[in-house]
Amino acid sequence: MGEMSILGKEGDTKVIWDVKNEDEVEVAESQFDALTEKGFLAFKVGKKGEKTTQIKKFDPNLGKIILVPKIAGG
Amino acid sequence: MTFSTCDGNGTSYSNYVWETWSTASTASTTSSATSYSPNIWKRWVSCDPYNATDSTTAVWVTWIEPIQLSGKTKEQIDEDEKTYEKRRLEAEKKQKEIEEKQKRIEEERKQAEIKSKELLLDLIGKEQTDLYEKTGRLLVKGNKHDYLIKKIGGVIKVEKDKLSDLCIHLENRYAFPETDNVISLMLLAKADEEEFNRIANNHGTRHRPTDFLIEDQLKQCAVAQ
Numbered sequence: 356m357g358e359m360s361i362l363g364k365e366g367d368t369k370v371i372w373d374v375k376n377e378d379e380v381e382v383a384e385s386q387f388d389a390l391t392e393k394g395f396l397a398f399k400v401g402k403k404g405e406k407t408t409q410i411k412k413f414d415p416n417l418g419k420i421i422l423v424p425k426i427a428g429g
Numbered sequence: 430m431t432f433s434t435c436d437g438n439g440t441s442y443s444n445y446v447w448e449t450w451s452t453a454s455t456a457s458t459t460s461s462a463t464s465y466s467p468n469i470w471k472r473w474v475s476c477d478p479y480n481a482t483d484s485t486t487a488v489w490v491t492w493i494e495p496i497q498l499s500g501k502t503k504e505q506i507d508e509d510e511k512t513y514e515k516r517r518l519e520a521e522k523k524q525k526e527i528e529e530k531q532k533r534i535e536e537e538r539k540q541a542e543i544k545s546k547e548l549l550l551d552l553i554g555k556e557q558t559d560l561y562e563k564t565g566r567l568l569v570k571g572n573k574h575d576y577l578i579k580k581i582g583g584v585i586k587v588e589k590d591k592l593s594d595l596c597i598h599l600e601n602r603y604a605f606p607e608t609d610n611v612i613s614l615m616l617l618a619k620a621d622e623e624e625f626n627r628i629a630n631n632h633g634t635r636h637r638p639t640d641f642l643i644e645d646q647l648k649q650c651a652v653a654q
Contacts, residue, residue, distance in 0.1 A: 362599075362609045365537060366544025394600075398616040400552060409620040421548075423613035424605070428630040429596035 359383055359420040361390065372415060380415045387413040387422070394425035538606065545608035552612065553653050561611075561651035568652045569615050571622040578614050580607050584629065592637045597629035615653050 357374060360367040370386055372379035391397055397410045399417045410417065501509070550558045553567075561567050565580035568587075575587040576595075582602070586593040599610050618625045 360548060362545075362548075362605065362613065364541065364604050366541040366606060366609070367548050396613075396617065398620055400616070407616055407619040409617075409624075421612070421616060423599070423609075423616060425600045426597060426613060426617055426628055427600045428628050429598055 357383065357415050357418060357420070359387065359422060361386070361395075361422045362424060367421075374415045383415065384413045387420070390422050395422045396426065397422050542606040542608060545606035545612065549608055549612055552615075553651060557651040557653065559651075564651065566651065567611055567615060569618045570652065571618050571625075573622055576614075576618045576625075578611050578618075580611055582607075582610070584614060586626075586629075586631075587641070588637065590637050591634050592641065593634040594632040595626075595629040596632055597625065619653070 357372045357380075359370040359372075361370065370383050372383045374380065387397065391411070397413075398421045399408050399410050400419050400421055401407070410420070413420075546558060546562070549561065553561070557567075561580070567578045567580075569576045569578060577585040577587060579585075582598060584595040584597055586595050597614060599605050599613050602610050614625070617628075
């Protein structure tokens with residue numbers, strides 16, 4: 356199972372997929388692409404102790420992904 | 430009111446003369462007086478000291494005239510009052526709608542913040558989330574430096590001997606739950622510290638006090654490992 360949390364105004368929205376289900380993976384991937392094109396940053400977060408990494412391309416096998424809106428300096 | 434006067438030969442006497450008299454007099458004269466009364470000269474009794482006596486009553490007992498303010502008739506004034514009342518009720522209704530909308534938005538923000546803290550809980554665990562809730566601060570240990578991210582906004586970059594105030598946040602951050610901002614900064618600081626520092630604006634660097642975030646004070650903030 357894969358999970359993607361998309362941060363938004365109402366808290367995060369979760370998109371879950373079964374890696375064996377092509378339709379679910381396709382839906383998740385298209386959302387990932389649409390949001391990163393808008394400027395969202397994507398991070399792969401692991402279990403405790405695992406390193407957080409920024410990702411540019413969707414991979415259904417990454418486990419948990421968090422998409423955050425664009426970050427700016429103030 | 431009674432008004433009476435007396436000359437050398439006879440006496441004039443009148444009751445109810447100028448029932449209402451508004452005056453702005455100077456000294457003992459009434460030369461600069463202004464008067465207004467619906468009941469002017471209710472009764473006038475006068476006495477001619479040389480000839481016969483004239484007497485008359487009921488002179489201008491009542492002065493009837495449509496009330497006019499700013500050139501408007503009573504009907505126009507009534508109409509204005511109706512319009513005013515209608516607008517007042519409309520404004521009151523609108524105010525209530527705004528208040529209800531604000532309440533709804535406030536409730537939605539609360540719910541969003543709850544969801545956001547649940548995500549943080551997933552990422553840093555219960556103990557650190559509780560500490561974050563208590564202190565409103567989250568310490569991220571980067572590869573080069575540490576970053577103290579404040580829930581209310583702003584980041585302190587903690588170096589060995591200095592502290593820097595950084596300004597970095599989600600674009601349009603006030604539209605998002607406060608904790609979403611913290612989570613986003615935490616993820617970027619952990620994943621790409623260089624990019625984090627490139628985006629952030631440094632608003633000033635100062636000497637790091639010796640007791641700033643030493644081990645026994647780490648309970649003053651949550652720590653994202």
